[in-house]
Amino acid sequence: MTKAGSADLPLHYGRVPTWLAERMARLGRAVTETVVMDYGTAGFLQRLSDPFWFQSLGCVMGMDWHSSGITTSVMGALKRAINPLSGELGLHVCGGRGKYSRQTPDELRLLGDKTGLDGERLTTASRLTAKVDNTAIQDGFQLYLHNFIVARTGEWAVVQQGMNTGIRTARRYHWHSPTLRSFVEEPHTAIYGPNRGPILNLTAAGAAPTRDAILSVALTGLPPAELSRAAHEAALRANPAAPREAATAHMLPHLTMPAHHDVRSKDIDIKRLGAVLALAHEKQPMNFESLLLLEGVGPRTLQALTLVSEVIHGTPSRFSDPARFSFAHGGKDGHPFPVPLDVYDETLHQLERAVTRAKLGRDDSARAIKALSTISATLEKDWIEQDRVQEWIGHERATSYLHGGMTVTGPARLPPQLQLF
Incomplete structure (x- = not known):
């Protein structure tokens, strides 16, 4: 059982603007196609079930780096990106937010009819994952989003999210079928949300006696009021420490996504980010074949491509600081800086070109992009750590207008010294 961790997700509201949503779908398609070509559908589902990778993907897409909105968007x-290519990719995404989450069973049955997969078995899995996270784990978060992603092999992953309006926080849950031994005993690859102290977690391994005690009482046919009291007493007799203290013994490591909107030094592995910026902006020896193959790519696009390359090809340990990936395409709320649309479009052009060439058997561009993450990691070993995060952010904001910078409030403004009025 892989324990991937948990994190705070401050609740954010609002819609993703069309100019970003369209680009996110294109980037999502290019990333998915590349991962599937290089690592198969199993590799994609494994990444999707890693909450740190998922958050990093959302950051590189230009979403608000810490918010609950990353999951939905x-x-x-x-x-939108995968389903039109489901026959080619061997992947299909069902469900969504609100009313779309309730359509998941119908979508899975229809998918089963088209592909020969056992739609009823998948529907049962979908319902059980939702039931567990809404009922068996009573942590104060009410589910409002449920996505079921299935491969042609029958392997699946679930990403679902609940909200607690009282503390204005969301919690994201990740499931992955290859790691699943039981729906009712520690089934998750990760629970992505805040540690708010002891919770009622009937899926904890230590809560097995409690589950059995509650089931035995439930079969007695007592009226609801008496049943609740009797079940509680039986649970305490079965294990005085369960189910609440059992949960704390199995707490996952958690990454806390802070409430502050601005990206700060403490949110980033400075050494890793410094190596990326050094590769993109400082004069490097031109014996790097990858840099030569990426003809016409400017420093700013190279910065974005390197971070995208790491999302596609990086090992799990590289995603412990998702905020770093917001230095690819900024964030729609202007943090750490406005989304540079010109850079985003050039990134898309390079990735889509690489995918097309790879399908034709010409994988030189794909290999060049893949190598960027390796080169960056190599430079990182010799990069002297310097806390220049605010300087880097200041430079991005000052030059944002040169790259078509955009936020939800409109285009990036000229620096004060260049404003005429």
């Missing part, structure tokens, strides 16, 4: 973008 990333899954929406992937559904």
Whole structure:
């Protein structure tokens, strides 16, 4: 059982603007196609079930780096991107937010009819994952989003999210079928949300006696009021420490996504980011074949491509600081800086070109992009750590107008010294 961790997700509201949603879908498609070509559908589902990778993908897409909105927007973008190519990719995304989550069973049955997969078995899995996270784990978060992603092999992953309006926080849950031993005993690859102290977690391994005690009482046919009291007493007799203290013994490591909107030094692995910026902006020896193959790519696009390359090809340990990936395409709320649309479009052009050439058996561009993450990691070993995060952010904001910078409030403004009025 892989324990991937948990994190705070501050609740954000609002819609993703069309100019970003369209680009997110294109980037999601290019990333998915590349991962599937290089690592198969199993590799894609494994990444999707890693909450740190998922958050990093949302950051590189230009979403608000720490918000709950990443879940909704990333899954929406992937559904729009993947489903039209499901026959080619061998992947299909079902469900969504609100009313779309309730359509998941119908979508899975229809998918089963088209592909020969066992639609009823998949529907049962979908319902059980939702039931567990809404009922068996009573942590104060009410589910409002459920996405079921299935491969032609029958392997699947679930990404679902609940909200707690009282503390203005969301919690994201990740499931992955290859790691699943039981729906009722520690089934998750990760629970992505805040540690708010002891919770009622009937899926904890230590809560097995409690589950059995509650089931035995439930079969007695007592009226609801008496049943609740009797079940509680039986649970305490079965294990005085369960189910609440059992949950704390199985707490996952968690990454806390802070409430502050601005990206700060403490949110980033400075050494990793510094190596990326050094590769993109400082004069490098031109014996790097990858840089020569990426003809016509400017420094700013190279910065974005390197971070996208790491999302596609990086190992799990590289995603412990998702905020770093917001230095690819900024964020729609202007943090750490406005989304540079010209850079985003050039990134898309390079990735889509690489995918097309790879399908034709010409994988030189794909290999060049893949190598960027390796080169960056190599430079990182010798990069002297310097906390220049605010300087880097200041430079991005000052030059944002040169790259078509955009936020939800409109185009990036000229620096004060260049404003005429």
